[in-house]
Amino acid sequence: MSEPDTLPADVADLLAAVAEALDIPIPSIETADERNHYRLLDRRTMDVRIALQCLLRHRDHPDLADDAAYIRSWTAEYPVTYTPFFSRTEEEG
Template sequence: MSESDTLPADVVDLLTAVVEALDLPIPSIETADERKHYRLLEDRTMHARIALQCLLRHRDHPDLPDDTAYIRRCTAEHPITYTPYDSARTEDEG
């Protein structure tokens, strides 16, 4: 693999921020948790889309570190507030 085949570090950082924002654990089977999961995924997707659209609109002057920081900041502002599914639990445990 040549150097030209390798993604630049700032692109890798941006893609990592997008994946971290969208990689949510599945919710418990409780309806409220499913709703919170859906809403959180919606919010985080919106912010990632905004950052990526800005990059595409301003291709001549990309600011990857700023857009990466924006995604990470929005991810931190929208933490997981639902109970993730726990496959280790049994019906007897509730």
């Protein structure tokens, strides 16, 4: 049996940046928070899509570290500004 392949470090870092960008807390039940959650997720999804499309268009010159940094910089530019949802058990604990 062969050893399972592992992801190269730069690929793992890029995937981590994508996951971090899209992993935002669910909003409270307030309409404004739900709207802001949707807008933030839409914005971050667009940024991730652009980074990945550029990477795929320029396959001869991949720089996954730069792509991960790009995603992280745009994620920092658009932080969570809405109130996240907390269950009663979270509030009591």
